[in-house]
Amino acid sequence: MDAASLRHAEQVSDDLKQKITEDASPFRMLTGDRPTGNLHLGHYFGSLRNRVELQNAGVESWLIVADYQVITDRDAVGEIRDRVYGLVTDYIAVGIDPENAVIFPHSQIPALNELVLPFLSIVTDSELRRNPTVKAELDATGGRPMSGLLLTYPVHQAADILFCKANIVPVGKDQLPHLEQARVIAQRFDKRYGRAKGAKHPIFPRPQALLSEAPSVLGLDGQKMSKSRGNTIELGMTADETAKRLKKAVTDSERMITYDPVNRPEVSNLVQLTALATGKDPVEVADEIGNGGGGTLKNVTTEAINEMLAPIRARRTELENNQDYVRDVLKAGIEKANAQAEETLREVHEALQMVYL
Template sequence: MHSDEIANLESTVDEASLRRSERLSDDLKAKIQEDASPFRMLTGDRPTGRLHLGHYFGSLKNRVELQKQGVDSWFIVADYQVITDRDAVGEIKDRVFGLVTDYLAVGIDPAKAVIFPHSQIPALNELVLPFLSIVTDSELRRNPTVKAELDASGNRPMSGLLLTYPVHQAADILFCKANVVPVGKDQLPHLEQARVIAQRFDKRYGRPAGATHPIFPRPQALLSEAPSVLGLDGQKMSKSRGNTIELGMSADETAKLLKKAVTDSERRITYDPVNRPEVSNLVQLTALATNRDPHEVADEIGDGGAGTLKRVTTEAINEMMAPIRARRLEIENDQAIVEQVLRDGIARATEQAEETLREVHEALHMIYLS
């Protein structure tokens, strides 16, 4: 896994590699709990629509916790990635502002975080050029995201931006020298590509004069422990399916959606994700919102049926979301807050990116003027 010629970037992660990644992730969590000061986290989202409960329970809540533990936190709004697989960007500014609003509403502290769109950081994007010199066409085509898009394209020509998406993602991670990246198991090959690039750059081009350490640390995966949350129709929660509860929705909108949620005809409520996925999903949402065990939630509802389950779930989610909604409304009514957060984040990210790019140019012997 650490050799320069590593090629384990297939669409699936073999079991041995997955077990190893899980052990390393557990070790990383223990180190962060002991002392978070050596760690810098890079994570973020594409601004393709509003964030929802799946995002909150799957990643946002954990990001806030890591920041509270003292991890240096960098959040990227991956706006260039919107055009890797789309013909137009849509209302990109509104989506970027909405994404940052959601970040702040759930508890990300702008005084301790760096929040920025990568399109606004020229030096970050310039790193893609030297990085492209140390990856192969076949490696890029084996990347899960690239393969999936190619398979789903219906023979549509793939853009160069989509093909090089893994390299751009590596630049996002490495420019700020992040050493912690929260990911799901299916995203491990993406992070491995960034690790490969960091290692190959050091081996091929070396380091700035006098440097004792590589320019880029080897980022480590922090695997998510959050359970998968289904949409209200029992399918995968997805913005495109319209089966989500968005963070920006009101309590009434949430109640109406949950009233229409798919369940089954069996009156007794149990937590059985395999045989009763729709009912179990609502039980799990209730448990996540109240920090309880889902089996305990199901036993408490008992023979109350789907009506009681939906009522309990609605109350739990609306109570949990109340302070988030209040904060979100406050920010929506004063967009100067978001503008200042972005202004500060862009300035900090630009400073870091230019510093990193200068180190890269020194290693490449491309400093021509003093």
Template sequence: MDAETMVELDASLARSTARSHEIERAIAKDPSQFRILTGDRPTGNLHIGHWFGSLENRVRLADAGVETFLIIADYQVITDRDGVGPIRDRVYSLVADYVAAGLDPEKVTIFTHSSVPALNQLMLPFLSLVTDAELRRNPTVKSELDDTGERPMSGLMLTYPVHQTADILFCKANLVPVGKDQLPHIEQARIVARRFDERYGRADATHPVFPEPDALLSRSGTILGLDGTKMSKSKGNTIELGMTADETAKLLKRAVTDSNRHITYEPAERPEVSNLVSLAALCLDRDPVDVAAEIGDGGGGGLKKLVTEAVNERFAGHRARRAEIVADPGQLQAILADGNRRANDIADATLDEVRAAMRMEY
């Protein structure tokens, strides 16, 4: 990445951070002025990285009274895969974790891409508002292009940022909780919303069809996987939310540490050890420096024991609620069916507005 791009990204992050602080203050005063779109790809089961990175925050915002739309992006599974895998099981697994975490399906709209045709139809006019060069400059697309090797990049992968834009704008979300690596996608959505209004506008021209959404930056850092690399469903280095206490203990025994028995919290010098310390601290709601000091010379064994106890205690309630929900497949199906119905009603209305703005009412 060249120096000019780095400067632009740093400036964008600074602006987004400042704006996120403003938004948090505004939410505390009046949450009804915001509508959130967030979600996950059903490529595997949710893990503790998802919990601290996004799920916990979604519950906080929904409980604060912010209207929330939660998309299970099943179509996006095939952006970089040859098949969908056990997608039905994974979709319902996500629903179970959402509800077990405390997201009330009566208040939060949970839905799937493939069940909302009007959302996906928005991609057609949106694609006319972006250029090939702009898409190829998107960091996610650039990374995929660099990693493809001999494999051609699919058209769906190239247009992935526009599909995400359709996800955000179909329900006119004005707030999207993201990590800093997702900021370019929010900027793409802002550009499309602005260009649509500039090119078409409304028939009465009183206000734009789409809001320009803001990013709400995540407040937690990245949690590494048990092998010391980024926690990822595809790497198998995660602790899934639905795992049992015994399964969690077995996985943590294999977690990477180092040869120094004295435990300290030094992320730059000791990333693997510090990652486990950080995980324990998150589960215990304590400062990681204090957690490390408490373990002291307990070594890797003492660290893993504390982390195991902390994780299992923190997620015991979630796991119990999840087991009850999974035991009733009819409940899961009903939740998704109701969410899909609500999402379709909104998407159909938005598409009607788009057709009107484009003078395509026949």
């Protein structure tokens, strides 16, 4: 994406945020996660907290558990049922309200997945191969042949967004190409096939990006936060487990604590985690610790994160002891998502003139 396009996306996002503060009722948000592991602080600060804020502002929220996407680049699904339930448990624990949100796994929504077929007719092979995520995933395979599911990954994402007629999608800048693909598909479908019989408006809205303002959070070793590296603080960890992880966090030998992400990324990452957990400015956090050194910094960070996560963990424990409730939330979400998907597919069939009975 060139600089001009990025500036335009940022301006659109800023305008959307202002409109949401004025009146959130016209907006429907689609967001979600792949059930590939336990959610951690990177997820919380990067997206979960923002989702709760948007929900509380009055934005209609649809959260997709992208279980089919697990097999785009893996040979097995692992304990996927437990992971899906764990994901939904975390959603509710952090503050997503099932009374005001639709939570569902897309494998359980047949009409959503059927939309992939007509969508594939209006994208080209070269477009898909140019998609940054597809290219990155292919490079990561080390020469392994790319599956058809991985190649068409952007089209599946478009179906996830468009089936429920979401008009805003919270994303990072690196995800803008995926959203642009969904916008292109919506526009091309309307141009090529038209609209449902008697409809005054296109079947699919043109979804807009709501760019995340969350800062990048590193793992406890200063590298990218990743469950496979063991450098995360998972939402489901106990306070003691959190303290043990943070005790091993990488710092440096300087006693004076400063916030300098370029020259002191590991120290600055702990300072930033503390700031995010307490609502303070990172420089203020560093100044308060002063020459306390890495040990004091780790203690302050541990206390801040455990205090912030305490109510989330308490709620999570309640939900883990009442998985029937989580099942009911999933069941209700699946029912609502199926109703919406079937209605959207009916409109698509009308536009395609594929209604025979």
